Amino acid sequence: AQSVTQLDSQVPVFEEAPVELRCNYSSSVSVYLFWYVQYPNQGLQLLLKYLSGSTLVKGINGFEAEFNKSQTSFHLRKPSVHISDTAEYFCAVTLINTDKLIFGTGTRLQVFP
Amino acid sequence: DSGVTQTPKHLITATGQRVTLRCSPRSGDLSVYWYQQSLDQGLQFLIQYYNGEERAKGNILERFSAQQFPDLHSELNLSSLELGDSALYFCASSASGGGGYEQYFGPGTRLTVT
Numbered sequence: 001a002q003s004v005t006q007l008d009s010q011v012p013v014f015e016e017a018p019v020e021l022r023c024n025y026s027s028s029v030s031v032y033l034f035w036y037v038q039y040p041n042q043g044l045q046l047l048l049k050y051l052s053g054s055t056l057v058k059g060i061n062g063f064e065a066e067f068n069k070s071q072t073s074f075h076l077r078k079p080s081v082h083i084s085d086t087a088e089y090f091c092a093v094t095l096i097n098t099d100k101l102i103f104g105t106g107t108r109l110q111v112f113p
Numbered sequence: 114d115s116g117v118t119q120t121p122k123h124l125i126t127a128t129g130q131r132v133t134l135r136c137s138p139r140s141g142d143l144s145v146y147w148y149q150q151s152l153d154q155g156l157q158f159l160i161q162y163y164n165g166e167e168r169a170k171g172n173i174l175e176r177f178s179a180q181q182f183p184d185l186h187s188e189l190n191l192s193s194l195e196l197g198d199s200a201l202y203f204c205a206s207s208a209s210g211g212g213g214y215e216q217y218f219g220p221g222t223r224l225t226v227t
């Protein structure tokens with residue numbers, strides 16, 4: 001079975017500082033990897049995804065993530081955060097032949113002025 | 114705006130009752146997914162339909178059922194409701210039923226069971 005672990009439930013950071021949100025996954029077969037963001041009282045929005053190819057993936061709003069197969073990680077990074085990045089971030093995986101998203105427990109990013 | 118609509122936005126009902134949540138996918142999307150978000154269980158996949166047929170099933174209780182209609186909208190039926198069913202229910206849609214396609218999420222229906 002597949003599982004996703006988000007190591008930090010909350011990450012406080014000051015505006016314009018860099019941030020990394022950590023995600024590790026467990027799977028005996030190949031998976032696709034995703035990061036979704038959920039702003040307060042809204043649905044989820046895709047930030048980026050890794051299907052194959054270059055392990056460094058760029059997404060929307062200046063976010064990027066790096067797939068590391070040996071460490072089974074897919075950490076999300078942003079070099080300089082804004083107040084508007086305050087939200088809940090979810091890492092997720094699917095098997096390569098299905099669409100069933102398996103989510104981590106989420107990381108709440110709180111950006112302070 | 115993702116293009117996925119869900120009704121109603123909020124629903125308050127009593128234990129033992131039955132409710133129906135409705136989802137309209139983005140224009141042209143054939144796949145519809147239902148997810149449940151609760152404080153203790155997190156975000157969980159419930160069920161997927163593709164062009165009217167059930168494609169995948171997750172942790173969906175027997176008291177819950179879903180269907181996708183010929184116009185591709187979907188309904189999630191929850192019956193014999195319990196307090197623990199209180200959650201945010203999301204619908205998502207994607208263009209296809211294969212792997213790797215982006216799922217577009219609706220704003221959710223917040224269900225409160227009292």
